[in-house]
Amino acid sequence: MNAGGGRREADRAQPGGNPPRLPVVWLETNSCCGNILSTLNSLDPTFREILQGFLDLRYCHTLMAAEGEMADAVLRECLGEGGYTLVVEGTVPTAAGGYYAVVGRKNGRPWTALEAVQEVSTPAKHVVAVGSCAAFGGPFAAAPNPSGSKPLSAVVARKVINVPGCPVHPDWVLGTLAALAWYGEPELDALNRPRMFYEETIHNHCTRRYYFESGIFAKEPGEPWCMYKLGCKGSVTFADCPLRQWSGEHQSWPVGVNTPCIGCTSPEFPDGTSPFFEHLPDIRLPNVRVAANRVGLVTGAAAALGIGVHFIANVLTGRLKRVWGKKK
Ligand code: SF4
Numbered sequence: 001m002n003a004g005g006g007r008r009e010a011d012r013a014q015p016g017g018n019p020p021r022l023p024v025v026w027l028e029t030n031s032c033c034g035n036i037l038s039t040l041n042s043l044d045p046t047f048r049e050i051l052q053g054f055l056d057l058r059y060c061h062t063l064m065a066a067e068g069e070m071a072d073a074v075l076r077e078c079l080g081e082g083g084y085t086l087v088v089e090g091t092v093p094t095a096a097g098g099y100y101a102v103v104g105r106k107n108g109r110p111w112t113a114l115e116a117v118q119e120v121s122t123p124a125k126h127v128v129a130v131g132s133c134a135a136f137g138g139p140f141a142a143a144p145n146p147s148g149s150k151p152l153s154a155v156v157a158r159k160v161i162n163v164p165g166c167p168v169h170p171d172w173v174l175g176t177l178a179a180l181a182w183y184g185e186p187e188l189d190a191l192n193r194p195r196m197f198y199e200e201t202i203h204n205h206c207t208r209r210y211y212f213e214s215g216i217f218a219k220e221p222g223e224p225w226c227m228y229k230l231g232c233k234g235s236v237t238f239a240d241c242p243l244r245q246w247s248g249e250h251q252s253w254p255v256g257v258n259t260p261c262i263g264c265t266s267p268e269f270p271d272g273t274s275p276f277f278e279h280l281p282d283i284r285l286p287n288v289r290v291a292a293n294r295v296g297l298v299t300g301a302a303a304a305l306g307i308g309v310h311f312i313a314n315v316l317t318g319r320l321k322r323v324w325g326k327k328k
Pocket of ligand 1: 202203206207208209210212225226227228232233234235255261
């Protein structure tokens, strides 16, 4: 990563005729830094290989050696040149003039995250929200949300590619950035998530799906059966965790270590997917009336119908009704 001063070598084609590296400005706003830390866990390729191969990570609060005026100079240079990909990690507080999150100083006064993302997104070529906070609000925007935290798309007048996850899987963010570097914008779903990672539900490829279909459910944490009755939200959560797996070299994932899916890639997370370990009440469809727009809140209607209407009815008429009802 550049520490300041001139930079041009990354804009030239790489040895062997490889395409130029993608210039990236990574801004952290109201965040726990979980997404940049998760990204560093990429092992194949390693993060070093990624930086050498296709990512020109020019500015990043957590990783850059530069600080103070030297760091500011790097960002000013990026702003002047434009054309970079802006990655934002975290929500953007809007209450109290945005002073709940200050990312630096500008013109002698605090520079809020709200001002920063609006200014830095303007000359960007692509804008990517990494992690569930930036993409959909996530934990920092959970009720009662005193900071008025909002997802990135709510505060910038730009198209935002959403790469949710709490935290994001290294492949999801690096795969999206690689696509932008080599092919342009990847195909997105209705929530602007790259289809290549968020096309199907967790449930579709879950290793315990057989037990769900057979009606064999775990009653206690630690049992090897389907965790639907322990509150698993895999049926209404879109991500490829069962296929991709986590923990560095794609070793395991939440259900693999006996933890029900908590729906962290969903726009409703966490208010709409909690209590995480509570089975939603059984409600039989013939007595349930569910508006189509409520289906869309959770899943998208097509996928919802594919996983069993009783499950969706449970979600929509149970806790979600309570949560979303309060917000209106
Ligand atoms: S409900 Fe959860 S544990 Fe059961 S099959 Fe679906 S994703 Fe897997």
